[in-house]
Amino acid sequence: MTDLLRLATAGSVDDGKSTLIGRLLYDAKAILADQMEHVEEVSKRRGSDVPDLALLTDGLRAEREQGITIDVAYRYFATPKRKFILADTPGHVQYTRNMVTGASTADLAIVLVDARHGVVEQTRRHAFLASLLGIRHLVLAVNKMDLVDWEQATYDRVVADFGALAEQLRVPDVVAIPMSALLGDNIVDRSANLSWYDGPALLEHLEAVEVHEEIALEGARFPVQYVIRDQATDYRGYAGQVAGGVLRVGDAVQVLPGGRTTTVAAIDTFEGEIVAAPAGQSVTVRLADDIDVARGDLLAAGPAPLASRELTAEVCWMAEAPLRAGGRYALKAATSSVRAIVDEVSDRLDVANLTAFPGPAELALNDIGRVRLRVSRELAVDPYAVNRATGSFILVDEASNETVGAGMVLAPT
Amino acid sequence: MSGTSVRTLTHLQALESEAIHVMREVAAELEHPVLLFSGGKDSIVLLRLAEKAFRPARFPFPLMHVDTGHNFPEVIEYRDRRVAELGERLIVASVQESIDTGRVKEQTGPRASRNQLQTTTLLDAIEEHGFDAAFGGARRDEERARAKERIMSFRDDFGTWDPRRQRPELWNLYNGRLRKGEHVRVFPISNWTELDVWQYIAEEQLEVPNIYFSHEREVFARDGMLYATSDHMELMEGEEPFTTRVRYRTVGDMSCTGAVQSDAPDLESVVTEIAATRITERGETRADDRVSEAAMEDRKVAGYF
Numbered sequence: 001m002t003d004l005l006r007l008a009t010a011g012s013v014d015d016g017k018s019t020l021i022g023r024l025l026y027d028a029k030a031i032l033a034d035q036m037e038h039v040e041e042v043s044k045r046r047g048s049d050v051p052d053l054a055l056l057t058d059g060l061r062a063e064r065e066q067g068i069t070i071d072v073a074y075r076y077f078a079t080p081k082r083k084f085i086l087a088d089t090p091g092h093v094q095y096t097r098n099m100v101t102g103a104s105t106a107d108l109a110i111v112l113v114d115a116r117h118g119v120v121e122q123t124r125r126h127a128f129l130a131s132l133l134g135i136r137h138l139v140l141a142v143n144k145m146d147l148v149d150w151e152q153a154t155y156d157r158v159v160a161d162f163g164a165l166a167e168q169l170r171v172p173d174v175v176a177i178p179m180s181a182l183l184g185d186n187i188v189d190r191s192a193n194l195s196w197y198d199g200p201a202l203l204e205h206l207e208a209v210e211v212h213e214e215i216a217l218e219g220a221r222f223p224v225q226y227v228i229r230d231q232a233t234d235y236r237g238y239a240g241q242v243a244g245g246v247l248r249v250g251d252a253v254q255v256l257p258g259g260r261t262t263t264v265a266a267i268d269t270f271e272g273e274i275v276a277a278p279a280g281q282s283v284t285v286r287l288a289d290d291i292d293v294a295r296g297d298l299l300a301a302g303p304a305p306l307a308s309r310e311l312t313a314e315v316c317w318m319a320e321a322p323l324r325a326g327g328r329y330a331l332k333a334a335t336s337s338v339r340a341i342v343d344e345v346s347d348r349l350d351v352a353n354l355t356a357f358p359g360p361a362e363l364a365l366n367d368i369g370r371v372r373l374r375v376s377r378e379l380a381v382d383p384y385a386v387n388r389a390t391g392s393f394i395l396v397d398e399a400s401n402e403t404v405g406a407g408m409v410l411a412p413t
Numbered sequence: 414m415s416g417t418s419v420r421t422l423t424h425l426q427a428l429e430s431e432a433i434h435v436m437r438e439v440a441a442e443l444e445h446p447v448l449l450f451s452g453g454k455d456s457i458v459l460l461r462l463a464e465k466a467f468r469p470a471r472f473p474f475p476l477m478h479v480d481t482g483h484n485f486p487e488v489i490e491y492r493d494r495r496v497a498e499l500g501e502r503l504i505v506a507s508v509q510e511s512i513d514t515g516r517v518k519e520q521t522g523p524r525a526s527r528n529q530l531q532t533t534t535l536l537d538a539i540e541e542h543g544f545d546a547a548f549g550g551a552r553r554d555e556e557r558a559r560a561k562e563r564i565m566s567f568r569d570d571f572g573t574w575d576p577r578r579q580r581p582e583l584w585n586l587y588n589g590r591l592r593k594g595e596h597v598r599v600f601p602i603s604n605w606t607e608l609d610v611w612q613y614i615a616e617e618q619l620e621v622p623n624i625y626f627s628h629e630r631e632v633f634a635r636d637g638m639l640y641a642t643s644d645h646m647e648l649m650e651g652e653e654p655f656t657t658r659v660r661y662r663t664v665g666d667m668s669c670t671g672a673v674q675s676d677a678p679d680l681e682s683v684v685t686e687i688a689a690t691r692i693t694e695r696g697e698t699r700a701d702d703r704v705s706e707a708a709m710e711d712r713k714v715a716g717y718f
Contacts, residue, residue, distance in 0.1 A: 034696035
């Protein structure tokens with residue numbers, strides 16, 4: 001049985017990102033003949049003998065005309081062991097907004113470094129954003145090793161520099177791999193040019209890395225999405241997707257907000273009843289007691305979530321008009337929709353240097369900062385660092401209906 | 414952990430659960446959704462996902478087919494049977510009617526196709542019924558422009574898609590807030606590949622129209638593709654019909670959907686062929702994408718599926 005790994009890459013063409021993705025897709029046979037023909041044809045028309053693999057991911061007319069990537073593109077490839085969904089995020093235009101979007105669903109991020117230049121500001125930004133978005137697995141891809149004569153000393157220096165950076169991050173698993181995406185060294189097969197390196201090639205690592213931590217969480221979480229009622233069969237069930245841990249029949253659960261307790265009487269699927277559902281599975285739950293449960297409620301087993309009308313969160317701002325104290329927005333967290341008022345923008349982060357500018361501030365487009373919010377009714381959440389599914393929210397401008405902010409709940413201090 | 418051990422979801426289970434989650438979000442947050450059902454493999458998967466999302470209750474939305482009048486008769490027969498089995502309601506929006514009432518003008522000549530005309534019929538039907546969400550079976554792996562599409566994708570009151578101003582889509586938190594006259598297109602199987610769809614059909618033992626399996630058919634070659642001879646297709650000079658064994662990889666209009674030569678008589682052999690293919694499904698069998706480099710993007714901007 002194959003499982004699913006969602007990964008994100010970030011970087012610019014200069015790092016060899018497109019070449020790396022092209023290589024992965026090509027070697028995993030996810031680029032088909034007509035797509036390759038198209039790339040070769042367009043590349044030739046533009047006067048290039050080498051196929052420009054960026055054309056595979058740059059899908060929009062404006063992107064191809066301007067030679068830039070303006071939006072996250074999703075790519076799919078598979079090996080006999082795993083299926084991969086790759087969110088390819090552009091490195092320049094609107095990079096924070098795009099990278100945050102791509103990283104929000106990723107289990108793993110590949111941070112690309114040019115071996116000649118080592119850890120640069122962009123490396124720090126990418127690694128920091130991956131960490132902020134709760135990605136627990138990083139691959140430091142030290143690329144273009146062919147241009148530094150495959151030297152171990154260069155690689156060791158990059159790894160040491162990145163190690164100092166990684167200490168400031170919340171990423172428990174960092175694996176560095178020397179490679180040449182252009183020549184295919186250490187992408188699918190281990191490289192003879194890099195015989196001093198005894199770790200896995202990139203694809204080998206992607207196939208093997210264990211990423212399903214959300215199932216191991218202690219407290220099961222189940223945001224109620226939709227109530228299924230059927231009069232003919234007198235059926236009433238609470239539909240949703242398990243958002244952490246394993247939900248089991250017989251579990252004592254709190255219904256939040258409110259805090260009433262009941263027991264999971266049954267877990268239904270289209271195929272019949274099951275005894276347990278892991279994080280990620282969509283099911284329908286029946287409860288032992290006839291209590292009022294609706295969309296937006298959270299069923300929680302194990303350690304109690306935070307339930308409050310105030311939250312502190314790291315917010316990534318995505319709108320032209322800045323986020324300021326006093327701003328009012330619609331807030332959606334899991335299946336709850338409430339209204340929120342910004343009490344304070346406590347600080348703004350310098351993503352390149354990982355330092356915070358304290359004091360009252362405002363967040364401009366692509367800024368990230370710490371924000372205190374008051375919400376219109378009690379909201380049950382977890383710290384994002386504990387559970388991404390129940391610790392994240394979006395802010396929506398109530399006038400334009402645009403999604404303007406991405407929030408990650410912080411533990412109360 | 415206590416009790417029975419629980420395994421990580423397989424990739425198909427994970428994709429299935431994601432799609433069910435999307436469908437339930439739409440049912441909960443939007444007022445008048447509709448599910449676009451063509452009788453093709455992707456929308457067949459959508460119907461099974463809707464069963465998994467909402468049974469034992471009925472679907473909280475009707476089904477709708479934009480019927481060009483040039484569909485394969487086998488597919489229309491399958492469509493009606495499947496809808497009857499499910500006991501759900503089907504709305505048929507007819508391109509012929511749009512032509513008859515003068516909303517659109519039929520193309521003429523041997524390359525005439527009703528493919529583009531569907532957009533007007535679709536948008537008219539969405540407006541007439543007051544739909545604010547339309548589920549479609551489009552996938553990101555199908556085509557370059559679709560790779561950039563959101564799972565829940567905003568359309569303004571002209572039905573227009575603006576690829577440069579899409580709402581960011583974070584985690585699984587979809588923003589379905591709309592003003593009157595606007596709607597969202599929702600693609601629950603965005604993250605599925607063609608192979609995933611076939612593996613799922615095989616695993617779920619879903620019936621599909623028989624034209625997806627190898628059968629004898631009278632065809633003619635045009636632009637490197639094999640088209641079925643029919644009343645809807647005018648032959649051009651030098652085009653000689655012949656009979657061979659083919660199957661279809663995609664199901665659209667007879668006028669824009671090509672067949673592939675194949676001896677695959679059943680699901681298992683189709684899955685094997687798809688896994689080994691070196692050409693994309695739309696590249697191999699869809700004339701509507703060949704008009705220009707951005708043919709799909711241009712049609713999507715105008716409101717196409």
